[in-house]
Amino acid sequence: MKIVGVNIKSARKEMGLTLRGLAEKLGVSASFISQVESGKASPSLSTLKNIADALGYTVSALIDDGQKTETNPIVRANERKYLHEAGKGMNMYLLTSRDPNKQMEPLLFKIKEGADSGAASYKHFGQEFVLVLKGAIEITLNDIAYILKKGDSIYFNSSVPHAFKNLGKEEAEAVWVVTPPTF
Amino acid sequence: MKIVGVNIKSARKEMGLTLRGLAEKLGVSASFISQVESGKASPSLSTLKNIADALGYTVSALIDDGQKTETNPIVRANERKYLHEAGKGMNMYLLTSRDPNKQMEPLLFKIKEGADSGAASYKHFGQEFVLVLKGAIEITLNDIAYILKKGDSIYFNSSVPHAFKNLGKEEAEAVWVVTPPTF
DNA sequence: TTTTTTGTTAAATCATACTTGACAAAAAGT
DNA sequence: ACTTTTTGTCAAGTATGATTTAACAAAAAA
Known part of the structure; x- marks a missing residue:
């Protein structure tokens, strides 16, 4: 689930938050979030929920499995x-x-x-x-x-x-x- | 995240799958799925992905945070x-x-x-x-x-x-x- | 240049994801 | 009826991996 990481990162940047800043809001270590964002670690569901809340997203939004590029997006x-x-x-x-x-x-x-x-x-x-x-x-x-x-x-x-x-x-x-x- | 559990359960029933049947497909113990469904344990993201795949759902679908009953669902x-x-x-x-x-x-x-x-x-x-x-x-x-x-x-x-x-x-x-x- | 703040990494620890095995209740044979 | 199998659940144990600590270099700020 590497995708969660990059989404968290972009959502965090969007808010102008630093790793330590976000970490403090969540009560986890900044180091851990770094690992999550780079895909080296994967958060538990409950901390993922906390992350989503802190960033103003739903968990589903952060997961976002669907990243396939569409061949033909149109239906006439x-x-x-x-x-x-x-x-x-x-x-x-x-x-x-x-x-x-x-x-x-x-x-x-x-x-x-x-x-x-x-x-x-x-x-x-x-x-x-x-x-x-x-x-x-x-x-x-x-x-x-x-x-x-x-x-x-x-x-x-x-x-x-x-x-x-x-x-x-x-x-x-x-x-x-x-x-x-x-x- | 109790909601994940009940969703998994109903999705499993929908397929006519038994706990042990699903467990075998996933390579985890039936007991564990039981605990997940009842909210006594919470799966890792990677096994949640496996569960979703096996049941033909996306992870987002199984999570489904939004369960609020709407006061007035209509917009005229x-x-x-x-x-x-x-x-x-x-x-x-x-x-x-x-x-x-x-x-x-x-x-x-x-x-x-x-x-x-x-x-x-x-x-x-x-x-x-x-x-x-x-x-x-x-x-x-x-x-x-x-x-x-x-x-x-x-x-x-x-x-x-x-x-x-x-x-x-x-x-x-x-x-x-x-x-x-x-x- | 110093000082602070940034993100990253390796190693340690500790919570909890997950297993094992046993249990009662229900379903299915015979 | 009464076995036999299959069902879901639970307590206790194990081990994986989520999370922390501490130290690091690069950049930003002072």
């Missing part, structure tokens, strides 16, 4: 790959090429009128963000129903039971960004 | 908070309430005709996803210019120098999802 509107039906009348399209190193999975949902996801309460951990582009969608979180119209957005933890349904008469469209990519 | 189209100008004529709006526990930061960009981000090549690590909703935007990655029209999307590592510009005559709009939230 007419070249989207169809994923699969998440329910009758619900179509999903990939908005980026699949890559386990990616931290997000952006999808385009097209939901036919009246279609819904069923009671399928996904239980994956992670987080989800939805922005409605067209029509109206009813999203149920923990048995609370929200009605989202064009331009409305919602953000929630995937762990809470959720389901969705197209209320209106026209086909609804939404951007759906999921983390992590597990589809 | 007319209630978006204005963030700040990323350049003359470029306006950013938050598509969710700010929260350091969130793994993503979804933004709406509105770019006036002719406006650009300047040569400001952001250097943060992390990843970005952009979907153009209206108009056309030119995005430059590593000195390679891509022209994105309505419906086109792009995904890249924030570490590569990037800049953007509105080419057309009308105002352009794009969803911009950044990870991690560092704005």
Whole structure:
């Protein structure tokens, strides 16, 4: 996990912090941080958490496995790959090429009128963000129903039971960004 | 970091794997994984990486700091908070309430005709996803210019120098999802 | 030039990551 | 029923490696 080191270093520099300065805030030795930054040592999860907090980052941000350089970063509107039906009348399209190193999975949902996801309460951990582009969608979180119209957005933890349904008469469209990519 | 444990457990169950089964794949003892899952022990970063790989997840996904239950997950189209100008004529709006526990930061960009981000090549690590909703935007990655029209999307590592510009005559709009939230 | 502050390294130490082996409860045979 | 295997958990031990100490040279500041 050498990557953690270089990320810590750049985050520290960003704050204008010195090795000893950061060390003092954390209650560890400056020498140790030096070793961590150069990849000669690797911190425990708990001190990594402390480091992240002190630098104003999340642990996930510092880890950042995904450093692959992308061959073709673009997906054109007419070249989207169809994923699969998440329910009758619900179509999903990939908005980026699949890559386990990616931290997000952006999808385009097209939901036919009246279609819904069923009671399928996904239980994956992670987080989800939805922005409605067209029509109206009813999203149920923990048995609370929200009605989202064009331009409305919602953000929630995937762990809470959720389901969705197209209320209106026209086909609804939404951007759906999921983390992590597990589809 | 108790959260890592419960995530590992649910990921393991998801695969129908037994403690000993997973342990064998990793080359560690089943007992140890049990302790990790229950929060009685915490794995080293390198074995955590192994665990993540074996379960088909990224390390970041297993860590998942952000478990806060959201008070109000919704942001209405007319209630978006204005963030700040990323350049003359470029306006950013938050598509969710700010929260350091969130793994993503979804933004709406509105770019006036002719406006650009300047040569400001952001250097943060992390990843970005952009979907153009209206108009056309030119995005430059590593000195390679891509022209994105309505419906086109792009995904890249924030570490590569990037800049953007509105080419057309009308105002352009794009969803911009950044990870991690560092704005 | 001195003095302080910077990052780095080798060797020592000590916490804790990880193992072993044994246990009860459940599942699966017979 | 009642063995036999498989499940997850725990206490105690071991050893790896996370972390410290102390000393070093290079740079910055005085």
